[in-house]
Amino acid sequence: MDNRFVRSALPALACLSLLLPGCSSVNLWPFSGEKNQDRARTPSDATEYQCAGGKRFHVRYLDNGGAAWIIFPEREFRLDKVTSAAGTRYSNGIAALEINGNEATLADGPAISFAGCKAVGK
Numbered sequence: 001m002d003n004r005f006v007r008s009a010l011p012a013l014a015c016l017s018l019l020l021p022g023c024s025s026v027n028l029w030p031f032s033g034e035k036n037q038d039r040a041r042t043p044s045d046a047t048e049y050q051c052a053g054g055k056r057f058h059v060r061y062l063d064n065g066g067a068a069w070i071i072f073p074e075r076e077f078r079l080d081k082v083t084s085a086a087g088t089r090y091s092n093g094i095a096a097l098e099i100n101g102n103e104a105t106l107a108d109g110p111a112i113s114f115a116g117c118k119a120v121g122k
Helices: 003-025 033-039
Strands: 047-050 056-062 067-071 076-082 088-091 095-100 103-108 112-119
Touching (some): 056 112
Antiparallel strands (some): 056 067, 067 076, 095 103, 103 112
């Protein structure tokens, strides 16, 4: 191997070895566990509901109760208040949240249903 090549590459390798430890706080991997830990916390100004089957979601009320922001670990969406004979109902045409006192039921399309939900800490 040519000694000139080794001598010219050596300073570059030394600089690279000094810079790499500084990158340890930068995480470019989208599937890391840190984001899941952050999402496990209750969002501020939100009510946590725990449901049958270990399911849970959070609700943040908007516009003085005129709308509800539903928060799942993987997504969020808004429901607007609609008239209801009993309790309080929010819907966006696909999902519907019914709240009656301390209990809630959430249907998110035909496949996802959260039943037997109770507000945590209330």
